[in-house]
Amino acid sequence: MSVTGSIEVCLSLWTADVLRTHAGLGAGGASAAVAAIVCGMFAGRLAGGRLALRWPPVPLLLAALGVSLAGFALFWSAPVGWLAVTGLVVLGLGNALHYPLAISIALAAAGPAADKAAGWASYSMGVGFGIAPVALGWVADGVGPHLAFLLLPGFIAAAMLLTVRLGRVLRVPSPADDRTPLPAATS
Numbered sequence: 001m002s003v004t005g006s007i008e009v010c011l012s013l014w015t016a017d018v019l020r021t022h023a024g025l026g027a028g029g030a031s032a033a034v035a036a037i038v039c040g041m042f043a044g045r046l047a048g049g050r051l052a053l054r055w056p057p058v059p060l061l062l063a064a065l066g067v068s069l070a071g072f073a074l075f076w077s078a079p080v081g082w083l084a085v086t087g088l089v090v091l092g093l094g095n096a097l098h099y100p101l102a103i104s105i106a107l108a109a110a111g112p113a114a115d116k117a118a119g120w121a122s123y124s125m126g127v128g129f130g131i132a133p134v135a136l137g138w139v140a141d142g143v144g145p146h147l148a149f150l151l152l153p154g155f156i157a158a159a160m161l162l163t164v165r166l167g168r169v170l171r172v173p174s175p176a177d178d179r180t181p182l183p184a185a186t187s
Contacts, residue, residue, distance in 0.1 A: 071090030
């Protein structure tokens with residue numbers, strides 16, 4: 001959760017700068033375009049809620065991270081504003097499921113200690129929110145914000161590796177496992 005939180009906070013704080021310096025948007029347009037991430041997240045949460053009823057959380061989180069990576073690649077490589085903003089929408093689609101799935105995995109894995117797991121999850125998000133933007137800013141001072149944003153695929157890769165590792169260690173029930181069969185109808 002610390003790593004996925006790092007992705008979100010860096011996007012919130014640094015995207016407008018990259019849109020200005022790399023995609024050619026003006027300051028106002030770049031600031032407004034950050035809302036594309038939120039639009040993608042809105043659509044992603046609507047669709048993701050349905051998907052979460054059918055798919056186990058670990059593979060679904062891996063898919064969401066893959067969508068985030070694809071959206072980031074489009075955003076980061078786009079030389080024009082409209083294409084970069086399209087990438088941000090796709091990035092938001094993937095980011096929409098990071099927190100809900102990560103917290104559900106943490107709570108499911110914690111069993112009877114779910115309250116303790118929720119507290120640790122909050123701390124880990126705080127660590128990500130506190131350290132990642134400072135690290136990105138420090139790197140940006142040396143290489144510029146566009147190149148510094150290459151930290152984000154690293155965060156996504158780390159989240160994927162941790163998710164795969166958790167998926168191997170934990171047996172988190174899928175939504176289909178929770179369904180009990182209906183009794184057979186009698187005539």
